[in-house]
Amino acid sequence: MDHGGLAHALTACGRDGFTGELRVPGSPGGAFHLRDGLVVAAESPGAPGPEALLLRSERIDGEQWAELVRESAGRWPAAGLTAHGYAGAAQLRVVCLLALRDAAFAVVAGRVDACERVTGTGPHAPCAAGERPARLLEDAVRKVAAVDALPYPVRPDRERPLPVAAPEQARTPLQRELLAHADGRRTARDLAFRTGRGVYTVTVEVARMLGEGLLECPGPLAQAPLLVAPDAPVVRHREPCPPEPEAAAPAELPRRAPGASGITEVLVPPVSGAGWKGLFRLRHGTAG
Structure with a gap:
């Protein structure tokens, strides 16, 4: 599958108001999580996730992060991060958005083998406001071209x-x-x-x-x-x-x-x- 297949599949998810995961096997590959047709998270082995960006900010160290993840039973510890004062809600939204866009770049810059819709799965660290698939792809393609x-x-x-x-x-x-x-x-x-x-x-x-x-x-x-x-x-x-x-x-x-x-x-x-x-x-x- 070429990158046009990814564009078609992701755009179709937006048009259909799809809620679930669009898996994209490839190198490095990745996944896009959608809610009502908007991309609320993306992840890829080719890009650090939001936790890496958060730890880089030095607002929280590795031990503190691990403790919060244990407290949240392995889920994204948004409540714990804000409750302990490690980050504000607005700051977490920014981190998740940066990670989303970076993962999209990694997927588009690599090889796309297929696209598969999967329902019943949720993102690890969703953005409160999603991105339109067409805008997200345009941003990723612009970066690859740059x-x-x-x-x-x-x-x-x-x-x-x-x-x-x-x-x-x-x-x-x-x-x-x-x-x-x-x-x-x-x-x-x-x-x-x-x-x-x-x-x-x-x-x-x-x-x-x-x-x-x-x-x-x-x-x-x-x-x-x-x-x-x-x-x-x-x-x-x-x-x-x-x-x-x-x-x-x-x-x-x-x-x-x-x-x-x-x-x-x-x-x-x-x-x-x-x-x-x-x-x-x-x-x-x-x-x-």
Whole structure:
């Protein structure tokens, strides 16, 4: 099945007012959870979930998170998070929305094998207000096209960069983290899980760092189309690094702005207590 099949299936779910899960086997694949035709959650092995973004905010640590999950019998502990003051209701809505859109990007950027409707299942961390399927797909396709338009386009699960510069030479905290964790075996997806950041943001930053000479991907030139949507022109580009036979096991969406990448800002942990402000800028600005 091509990406047009995903667009058709998800749009049909919206048109039918479907409530349930649209499973999308593939690489990395994923699932979209709908309520009355609106997407209220999405998840993918190719993108960190809302808990990873929340832990990245440093409002809660791993032990506290595990305790809340036990108290909620394994469910998304929204009530416990707000009751203990780890996050407000509005903050949790933003985190879930960021994770939803990042998972959609991961699915669209990968290979889609099939789509299957399943009823009777519920999302782990639903958004209070759902996204229209057409809008969500448009956002994901725009992001894939933005990555493909960069001078050094990469795929979330393909290139495995090596550091060229020392972390002290980085301009931003995100670059320092990526330089510290890039080892020639980790893809952008692996680095996103390692750092607890959105896979889209990490993919874009890896591409930028390749262009700036902070990272490198030794290997022969290859022609590799980045599939975006049916009937879209095939854009062929350099594939800096060939994939290895084994991948190492294993947040923040950039704001939209004019330019090929649309990236101007990232979400950072609240070192000075202002970390959540970045989330609200993304929520009320033009991130998505």
